[in-house]
Amino acid sequence: MAVPQPRSGVVALVGRPNAGKSTLLNRLLGHKVSIVSNKPQTTRNRIVGILNEPRGQIAFLDTPGIHRPLHKLNVRMMHHVRESFGEADIVALIVDASEAFGKGDEYVIEMLREQKAKQPESKRFVILNKIDLLKKNRLLPMIQQYSGFELFDEIVPLSASSGEGADELATLFFGNLKPGPPTYPTEDFTTQPERFFAAEIIREKVLQNTSDELPYTTAVSVDRFEDDEEKNLIKIWATIVVERESQKPIVIGKRGDMVKRIGTEARLELEAILGAKVYLDLHVGVHESWREDERFLGDLERPLE
Ligand SMILES: Nc1nc2c(ncn2[C@@H]2O[C@H](COP(=O)(O)OP(=O)(O)OP(=O)(O)O)[C@@H](O)[C@H]2O)c(=O)[nH]1
Ligand SMILES: [Mg+2]
Incomplete structure (x- = not known):
C-alpha cells in the first residue's frame, strides 16, 4: 500500500x-x-x-x-x-x-x-x-x-x-489540503516571538480582571525584554497603556493590588509556557487616543513583522 x-x-x-x-x-x-x-x-x-x-x-x-x-x-x-x-x-x-x-x-x-x-x-x-x-x-x-x-x-x-x-x-x-512540503520548521508551533507573546499574556490578564470600556482601551507594550539563557531567566519590563488618567486607578487597584494580581498571573503563566523563570516589572501609563496613533500601533505589532 x-x-x-x-x-x-x-x-x-x-x-x-x-x-x-x-x-x-x-x-x-x-x-x-x-x-x-x-x-x-x-x-x-x-x-x-x-x-x-x-x-x-x-x-x-x-x-x-x-x-x-x-x-x-x-x-x-x-x-x-x-x-x-x-x-x-x-x-x-x-x-x-x-x-x-x-x-x-x-x-x-x-x-x-x-x-x-x-x-x-x-x-x-x-x-x-x-x-x-x-x-x-x-x-x-x-x-x-x-x-x-x-x-x-x-x-x-x-x-x-x-x-x-x-x-x-x-x-x-x-x-482537504494538498500534499506538499511543510512551510515552517516542523519543530515550531508559532511564529510569534516571545516578546510579543509576553505582551499578549499580560493583556489577557488585564482583560480577564477588568470590565466595561477598559478591555478595549488597553494596550501592553514591552519596553525591554532580556533572555538570560544561562540562568534560564527572562526579564520583562512592560507598560499597561490606558487612554485616560481616570482609567489608571482601575488597573492599579487599591494599594496596587490589581496590577500586582495581573503581574502575578501573567508571570506564573509565562513561566509555565516558556519554561523559564520570569522577572516581570509592570507599569501603568496613559497614552490618550493610542488607538488612533499609527506609530504606536505599528510599534505594538513590530515584533510580529
Ligand atoms: N461554552 C463554551 N465557551 C467557549 C467555547 N469556545 C470558546 N468559548 C468562550 O468564548 C469566549 C471567547 O473565546 P475566544 O477564543 O477568545 O474567542 P475569539 O473568537 O478568539 O474572540 P476575539 O479574539 O475577540 O475575536 C471565551 O470566554 C471562551 O472561553 C465553547 O466551545 N464553549
Ligand atoms: Mg481571539
Whole structure:
C-alpha cells in the first residue's frame, strides 16, 4: 500500500468577535498560542499557530473578530482578517452557535461570498462552536441554514472548550489540503516571538480582571525584554497603556493590588509556557487616543513583522 504523502497548507480561522477562534486554535494545537477572554476583540493581530503531525503541517491563522472598525486600531485589525483570507487554502468560519443569527453574521457571510469569488480554488468550512451550550434540537436547523448558503464545503459542529469534535475537524482539514512540503520548521508551533507573546499574556490578564470600556482601551507594550539563557531567566519590563488618567486607578487597584494580581498571573503563566523563570516589572501609563496613533500601533505589532 502506498504511504500517504504529508499534506501542507494554510487555514484561516475567521468569524465574529468572541466566537471562539482563539480557543479553537489552542485546542487544535494542544498549546496556548493565542490569548482568550470573554470580551469581544481580544485578538488584535494575525497569530500563526502551526500544527505538525505525521499527516502533515497546517499553519492556522487566528484573526481578530470581524466588526465595523471605528478606530485606526480596528481598521488595522480588519486588514489582518482580509490579509489572512488571501493566504488561506481553507477559510474556516467560526460561529457561536449559542447566539441567534443576526446582521453581523449576514455581513460575514457576504465577506465569504466575496472571498469565494476572488479565490474559487480555496475551500470554506463553517464551524458551529459552543455546542456544549446548545440543546441538541437546535443544531439541525442551524446546519440547514448554513447549508442553504451554498458556500461551505463542510459544516462541523464542535465545542472548542471541551474539545468535542476537534479531532474530527483536524482530520477534515488534513483531508482537504494538498500534499506538499511543510512551510515552517516542523519543530515550531508559532511564529510569534516571545516578546510579543509576553505582551499578549499580560493583556489577557488585564482583560480577564477588568470590565466595561477598559478591555478595549488597553494596550501592553514591552519596553525591554532580556533572555538570560544561562540562568534560564527572562526579564520583562512592560507598560499597561490606558487612554485616560481616570482609567489608571482601575488597573492599579487599591494599594496596587490589581496590577500586582495581573503581574502575578501573567508571570506564573509565562513561566509555565516558556519554561523559564520570569522577572516581570509592570507599569501603568496613559497614552490618550493610542488607538488612533499609527506609530504606536505599528510599534505594538513590530515584533510580529
Ligand atoms: N461554552 C463554551 N465557551 C467557549 C467555547 N469556545 C470558546 N468559548 C468562550 O468564548 C469566549 C471567547 O473565546 P475566544 O477564543 O477568545 O474567542 P475569539 O473568537 O478568539 O474572540 P476575539 O479574539 O475577540 O475575536 C471565551 O470566554 C471562551 O472561553 C465553547 O466551545 N464553549
Ligand atoms: Mg481571539
